[in-house]
Amino acid sequence: MSAAPWPQTLSMSAFREALPFEGEPFWQTVFEMHREKMQIKNSRLAVANLEKIFTATFALAAEKGFQAMSLRDLSSEAQISMGGLYSYIGSKNDLASVIEGVLRACIDEVVLRLQQADLPPVATLKTLIFSEIYMVELLRDWYQFCFMELKGLPREQQQLTLELELRFERSLVQVFERGIAAGEFRCAQPLMLASQVTAQLEQWHLKQWKFKLRKVSNDDYAQYVFDSLLRGLDCTPSAAQA
Amino acid sequence: MSAAPWPQTLSMSAFREALPFEGEPFWQTVFEMHREKMQIKNSRLAVANLEKIFTATFALAAEKGFQAMSLRDLSSEAQISMGGLYSYIGSKNDLASVIEGVLRACIDEVVLRLQQADLPPVATLKTLIFSEIYMVELLRDWYQFCFMELKGLPREQQQLTLELELRFERSLVQVFERGIAAGEFRCAQPLMLASQVTAQLEQWHLKQWKFKLRKVSNDDYAQYVFDSLLRGLDCTPSAAQA
DNA sequence: GTCTATACAACGATAGAC
DNA sequence: GTCTATCGTTGTATAGAC
Numbered sequence: 001m002s003a004a005p006w007p008q009t010l011s012m013s014a015f016r017e018a019l020p021f022e023g024e025p026f027w028q029t030v031f032e033m034h035r036e037k038m039q040i041k042n043s044r045l046a047v048a049n050l051e052k053i054f055t056a057t058f059a060l061a062a063e064k065g066f067q068a069m070s071l072r073d074l075s076s077e078a079q080i081s082m083g084g085l086y087s088y089i090g091s092k093n094d095l096a097s098v099i100e101g102v103l104r105a106c107i108d109e110v111v112l113r114l115q116q117a118d119l120p121p122v123a124t125l126k127t128l129i130f131s132e133i134y135m136v137e138l139l140r141d142w143y144q145f146c147f148m149e150l151k152g153l154p155r156e157q158q159q160l161t162l163e164l165e166l167r168f169e170r171s172l173v174q175v176f177e178r179g180i181a182a183g184e185f186r187c188a189q190p191l192m193l194a195s196q197v198t199a200q201l202e203q204w205h206l207k208q209w210k211f212k213l214r215k216v217s218n219d220d221y222a223q224y225v226f227d228s229l230l231r232g233l234d235c236t237p238s239a240a241q242a
Numbered sequence: 243m244s245a246a247p248w249p250q251t252l253s254m255s256a257f258r259e260a261l262p263f264e265g266e267p268f269w270q271t272v273f274e275m276h277r278e279k280m281q282i283k284n285s286r287l288a289v290a291n292l293e294k295i296f297t298a299t300f301a302l303a304a305e306k307g308f309q310a311m312s313l314r315d316l317s318s319e320a321q322i323s324m325g326g327l328y329s330y331i332g333s334k335n336d337l338a339s340v341i342e343g344v345l346r347a348c349i350d351e352v353v354l355r356l357q358q359a360d361l362p363p364v365a366t367l368k369t370l371i372f373s374e375i376y377m378v379e380l381l382r383d384w385y386q387f388c389f390m391e392l393k394g395l396p397r398e399q400q401q402l403t404l405e406l407e408l409r410f411e412r413s414l415v416q417v418f419e420r421g422i423a424a425g426e427f428r429c430a431q432p433l434m435l436a437s438q439v440t441a442q443l444e445q446w447h448l449k450q451w452k453f454k455l456r457k458v459s460n461d462d463y464a465q466y467v468f469d470s471l472l473r474g475l476d477c478t479p480s481a482a483q484a
Numbered sequence: 485g486t487c488t489a490t491a492c493a494a495c496g497a498t499a500g501a502c
Numbered sequence: 503g504t505c506t507a508t509c510g511t512t513g514t515a516t517a518g519a520c
Contacts, residue, residue, distance in 0.1 A: 039485085040485070041485095042485080045485080062393075063393070064393060064394065065307075065309055065393050065394060067307055067309035067310045068309045068393075068394060070512075070513060070514085071513080071514065071515085072512085072513080072514095080486085081486065081487050081488075082487090082488090082514090082515085082516095083486065083487060083488075083489095083515095083516080083517090084485080084486050084487070086514095086515070086516075087485070087486080091514080091515080092513095092514070092515095148390070148393075151304075151305070151306060151307050151310075151390070152306065152307060152310060162451065162452075165449075165452070166452070189466060191456065192458075192463075192466045193470075195445065195449075195452065196438075196442060196466075196470060198445070199441040199442050199444070199445035200438060200441050202441070202445070202448075203437065203440070203441035203444070206444075207407075207437075209404065210404075210407070210408070210437065214433065216434075221434075224431060224434045224438075228435075228438060228470075228474060231473050231474065232470060232473065281503085282503070283503095284503080287503080312494075312495065312496085313495080313496060313497085314494085314495080314496095322504085323504065323505050323506075324496090324497085324498095324505090324506090325497095325498080325499090325504065325505055325506075325507095326503075326504050326505070328496095328497070328498075329503070329504080333496080333497080334495095334496065334497090
């Protein structure tokens with residue numbers, strides 16, 4: 001993944017074009033990321049079957065959970081024989097680990113690019129929130145899976161996930177403090193406010209059923225999270241146009 | 243469970259005394275709730291062993307997940323033989339269903355009592371939030387379990403859980419509207435605000451590790467959720483003393 | 485590279501001795 | 503009421519034909 005500049009506009013389509021989180025290029029990246037674990041040489045073939053396997057895993061894990069899903073289930077859902085599966089994955093647990101690894105790499109990529117963009121406080125917050133929501137749109141299955149199946153992963157990966165969340169909130173707080181120093185914001189409990197944002201963003205992928213039911217769009221939700229954050233920062237909507 | 247009046251003060255200890263969600267009386271209630279499913283007649287013995295079984299289940303499910311936990315694990319953790327276990331539970335799936343049923347009954351109990359209290363808008367919201375936080379304190383294992391293992395439960399129970407969440411948010415919105423009618427609140431998107439509260443309350447039990455780490459207490463967190471709700475309702479802190 | 489056939493461990497559940 | 507012993511099933515994983 002290359003570190004190109006951040007998209008100029010905040011919209012699903014701009015995000016989609018700027019970041020390689022879907023289609024064949026994405027699956028190609030996934031393939032590179034755990035090439036070692038599999039025995040298949042032919043790249044074209046491998047990428048296609050990887051996609052089938054991961055997609056089937058998401059479907060079954062969403063329905064009944066990863067632990068409850070048997071490899072026989074997976075084999076029939078992915079239309080690949082049991083023996084065939086094992087040329088693509090090292091073991092069942094391995095499959096889960098790889099999924100977590102890919103998602104975390106994607107998140108790191110976004111965080112990195114955003115830091116390089118170096119925007120003013122309000123714009124940074126808005127970009128952070130909208131990007132996270134767009135990200136969930138592209139990688140919903142991955143988020144869902146990683147959240148629900150975290151307990152089944154190696155301790156090391158569990159730890160990395162917790163640290164990612166702490167780092168995210170700390171970086172939010174840093175932006176708050178930049179804005180406070182600039183006289184744009186006021187906030188008594190910045191860390192609690194940061195965790196409010198985390199809670200809202202997490203709810204977006206955890207409770208997709210609820211927002212589908214209420215016909216709340218990506219942008220509706222992102223805008224609401226952003227607005228409520230600005231309220232928490234005692235920041236008037238007019239300043240938000242920055 | 244009897245429908246006594248709501249505690250006068252909002253504090254953990256008052257809540258603890260007013261509601262029967264811990265200690266021997268609580269386990270007695272649990273016993274009554276699935277007496278049918280078990281073969282043991284002796285009530286004293288049954289209650290004691292039920293507590294051991296449920297406690298062990300929570301420990302193992304929290305560590306590795308309910309599906310990944312075998313009944314042999316459970317048998318040794320609870321210090322009851324495999325055969326013995328089956329005099330207390332109908333089946334493994336049954337055990338999960340009972341847990342969900344008990345928690346939902348507890349929540350219904352609280353909701354019911356709160357409705358009977360019939361307080362003014364601001365007080366209702368404050369009581370709702372603090373009660374929910376106290377509830378999680380007493381029944382943390384149950385909440386944790388039900389959230390994580392929902393997928394493994396019968397469709398009917400999954401549906402009831404979703405409906406409980408929708409009902410909770412609708413009742414929040416109704417309180418908002420009472421306050422708006424009275425000129426106390428202003429709010430453009432009441433349903434979004436309600437789901438913000440849900441997200442924050444859910445985070446309290448989902449991310450216990452985070453708040454333990456930061457030494458945020460029950461009351462700290464409840465107060466923050468309440469304050470941020472009032473901000474969302476455009477309600478000055480002074481009015482909150484009501 | 486992909487399949488079928490199979491190994492063997494672990495599972496949930498039960499029967500029957502105590 | 504509780505235990506040990508055991509049933510049949512299903513799980514992950516692999517070997518070897520094609």
